[in-house]
Amino acid sequence: MDFLTTFPSMGRADLAALRRGIDASFRDFSREWGEAIEAFFHPLLRFLVWFDNLLLNTPWPIILGVIGLLVWAGSRSWLMTLGAVAAFFAIGYFGMWRDTMSTLAIISVATILCIAIGIPLGILMARSNRAQSIITPVLDVMQTIPSFVYLIPVVMLLGIGRVPGLIAVCIYALPPIVRLTNLGIRLVDRDVLEAATAFGASSWQKLWGVQIPLALPNIFAGINQTIMMALAMVVIASMIGVQGLGVPVLRAISNQYLALGVMNGLAIVVLAIIFDRVSQRYGQRLQAHRKGQNQ
Amino acid sequence: MSQTPKIKIRNLYKIFGPAPEKVLDQVRAGLSKDALLAQTNHVLGINNVSIDIPPHGLQVIMGLSGSGKSTLIRHINRLIDPTAGEIVIDGEDVLRMSETRLRDLRRFTTSMVFQKFGLLPHRKILQNVAYGLLVQGKSTQEAEARAREWIARVGLDGYENHYPAQLSGGMQQRVGLARALATDADILLMDEAFSALDPLIRTEMQGILLELQKELHKTIVFITHDLDEALRLGDNIAILRDGAVIQQGSAQDIVLAPADAYIRDFIKDINRGRVLRLGALVKGPAPEAPVLPDDTMLADALMTLSEAPQQRVAVADKAGKVIGGVDLKTAIRAIHA
Numbered sequence: 297m298d299f300l301t302t303f304p305s306m307g308r309a310d311l312a313a314l315r316r317g318i319d320a321s322f323r324d325f326s327r328e329w330g331e332a333i334e335a336f337f338h339p340l341l342r343f344l345v346w347f348d349n350l351l352l353n354t355p356w357p358i359i360l361g362v363i364g365l366l367v368w369a370g371s372r373s374w375l376m377t378l379g380a381v382a383a384f385f386a387i388g389y390f391g392m393w394r395d396t397m398s399t400l401a402i403i404s405v406a407t408i409l410c411i412a413i414g415i416p417l418g419i420l421m422a423r424s425n426r427a428q429s430i431i432t433p434v435l436d437v438m439q440t441i442p443s444f445v446y447l448i449p450v451v452m453l454l455g456i457g458r459v460p461g462l463i464a465v466c467i468y469a470l471p472p473i474v475r476l477t478n479l480g481i482r483l484v485d486r487d488v489l490e491a492a493t494a495f496g497a498s499s500w501q502k503l504w505g506v507q508i509p510l511a512l513p514n515i516f517a518g519i520n521q522t523i524m525m526a527l528a529m530v531v532i533a534s535m536i537g538v539q540g541l542g543v544p545v546l547r548a549i550s551n552q553y554l555a556l557g558v559m560n561g562l563a564i565v566v567l568a569i570i571f572d573r574v575s576q577r578y579g580q581r582l583q584a585h586r587k588g589q590n591q
Numbered sequence: 592m593s594q595t596p597k598i599k600i601r602n603l604y605k606i607f608g609p610a611p612e613k614v615l616d617q618v619r620a621g622l623s624k625d626a627l628l629a630q631t632n633h634v635l636g637i638n639n640v641s642i643d644i645p646p647h648g649l650q651v652i653m654g655l656s657g658s659g660k661s662t663l664i665r666h667i668n669r670l671i672d673p674t675a676g677e678i679v680i681d682g683e684d685v686l687r688m689s690e691t692r693l694r695d696l697r698r699f700t701t702s703m704v705f706q707k708f709g710l711l712p713h714r715k716i717l718q719n720v721a722y723g724l725l726v727q728g729k730s731t732q733e734a735e736a737r738a739r740e741w742i743a744r745v746g747l748d749g750y751e752n753h754y755p756a757q758l759s760g761g762m763q764q765r766v767g768l769a770r771a772l773a774t775d776a777d778i779l780l781m782d783e784a785f786s787a788l789d790p791l792i793r794t795e796m797q798g799i800l801l802e803l804q805k806e807l808h809k810t811i812v813f814i815t816h817d818l819d820e821a822l823r824l825g826d827n828i829a830i831l832r833d834g835a836v837i838q839q840g841s842a843q844d845i846v847l848a849p850a851d852a853y854i855r856d857f858i859k860d861i862n863r864g865r866v867l868r869l870g871a872l873v874k875g876p877a878p879e880a881p882v883l884p885d886d887t888m889l890a891d892a893l894m895t896l897s898e899a900p901q902q903r904v905a906v907a908d909k910a911g912k913v914i915g916g917v918d919l920k921t922a923i924r925a926i927h928a
């Protein structure tokens with residue numbers, strides 16, 4: 297009877313020893329390699345700091361102007377441009393300018409990093425079924441594992457600061473761009489691809505001339521998702537030393553400041569909406585040829 | 592057909608399914624397409640096809656839907672690898688070609704029009720037509736200049752800056768045609784290239800095709816559902832059923848001596864007067880006059896025949912030599928067989 301009611305588990309002492317062993321060896325690993333890894337990521341840190349300072353030190357009217365221009369370039373909509381500029385103005389007016397700039401910096405750098413890693417990975421997955429079968433489960437883990445869990449080894453390795461924060465954001469935000477790049481390329485019409493083959497296109501010519509252009513709407517949906525997920529990580533990242541809108545939110549949680557929390561939370565929502573609408577509009581414009589309207 | 596063929600297809604088999612090699616022997620032993628599907632869940636695409644296409648020839652391939660026409664034509668530039676058999680172009684075995692050699696074959700020697708058009712939806716018509724030339728490595732300027740010529744030739748000038756989705760089906764088909772013709776390849780592979788065209792434009796495009804074949808000595812493989820088109824265009828016609836060639840020959844051969852009931856069914860509605868020519872009916876002595884060339888269509892000869900003395904005409908071959916006579920009764924019988 298005993299056998300059925302108590303689960304046959306490893307002894308408590310053995311289990312503790314196992315955990316201690318793993319911890320110790322990881323600690324040894326980070327002591328040995330921590331500095332090298334930090335050095336490896338140093339250029340990233342430099343770039344992040346530089347970009348952060350650039351945003352903070354540029355006079356606010358110029359930043360507003362640049363934001364307006366970018367939104368216009370992406371969406372070609374006056375309404376959206378005006379809305380975005382007004383929203384940023386309100387954010388500044390309510391005293392959240394600095395934090396918003398820091399968040400903007402880390403989101404931008406994280407997105408660039410995710411694109412730089414994610415699109416080539418997605419292409420690789422699309423071209424090889426074997427790569428797909430290896431990478432897919434990794435992406436599944438990255439998407440489902442609670443973010444606090446991978447914060448632990450990242451912090452053990454790199455301590456607290458912007459780079460570990462950036463890495464945590466990227467781990468969380470990378471999967472959609474990889475998946476959607478892969479999907480987009482795999483969904484390209486076989487008849488079109490066959491025609492390219494029949495005219496003697498090399499696989500490079502097919503990739504850049506046919507597959508990527510036709511996958512662009514999906515790739516853009518991936519970039520959009522990546523940005524959204526990066527924004528969702530802002531608060532968690534601030535727990536390990538990333539500046540930005542997450543910091544006041546954390547403070548609000550521990551001190552029960554309702555207004556502070558809501559205002560900064562809303563600022564994150566506003567950023568998300570602007571990023572989302574602009575990148576979706578841009579993605580739609582890329583598909584002009586599908587609708588059959590002129591240009 | 593004494594000259595060496597431009598394209599030689601020998602004992603070609605294509606079986607679709609998980610293990611084609613395993614069932615190949617059963618197919619060779621004569622298992623039918625339906626039985627193969629029922630017993631092994633493999634689809635018989637091509638069944639022991641051998642065709643020789645001479646240089647500058649126009650080979651028509653016909654057959655009902657699903658008979659394997661598209662599958663066969665895709666073997667010529669090896670978009671599909673056969674299960675067994677041999678494909679030789681200009682004396683070179685296509686199946687032994689390296690990746691790069693095959694790419695060059697596709698760039699410079701063959702050119703294809705697709706049943707489903709296969710246009711690049713994200714490029715404008717001009718860039719679509721220029722595509723083959725750009726892949727060949729021609730400069731954008733040269734490629735686009737040539738593309739413009741062909742766009743005009745297929746009657747689409749003014750549409751250079753439209754996207755394929757903005758064009759009608761027939762217009763898209765002509766874009767596909769222009770794209771294939773622009774590369775100036777020796778061999779044109781045309782999979783139902785005119786199926787979406789209205790009769791007027793269709794006749795015009797057939798004219799362009801025959802012109803190209805005569806003037807530029809292209810070798811053309813032409814798939815069609817339309818028997819009248821086949822009979823008008825083809826020097827040689829192959830009729831497929833269930834992946835196998837059941838009859839091969841000139842239009843006259845097929846109309847005068849259909850190999851079986853399937854083909855008899857196939858040709859029962861055609862205008863025989865516009866297919867059969869005097870040369871095929873020559874019998875008995877020739878009168879002094881009138882003399883008609885042997886490639887006169889029966890429909891055109893009837894008037895002369897009915898007015899000739901004893902309703903009989905002499906028939907002369909291309910060199911002008913009289914080869915015999917034909918009478919009105921024979922001609923009418925041939926038309927109403």
Ligand SMILES: Nc1ncnc2c1ncn2[C@@H]1O[C@H](COP(=O)(O)OP(=O)(O)OP(=O)(O)O)[C@@H](O)[C@H]1O
Nearest residue numbers: 607634635636654655656657658659660661662663
């Ligand atoms: N990729 C494939 N996988 C499995 N079966 C195929 C494949 N391609 C073609 N087939 C089969 O091969 C046969 C011939 O098809 P094919 O497309 O060559 O016909 P077709 O003569 O061109 O017909 P249509 O006139 O309708 O275009 C069909 O039975 C089809 O089911």
Ligand SMILES: [Mg+2]
Nearest residue numbers: 660661662706
């Ligand atoms: Mg077909």
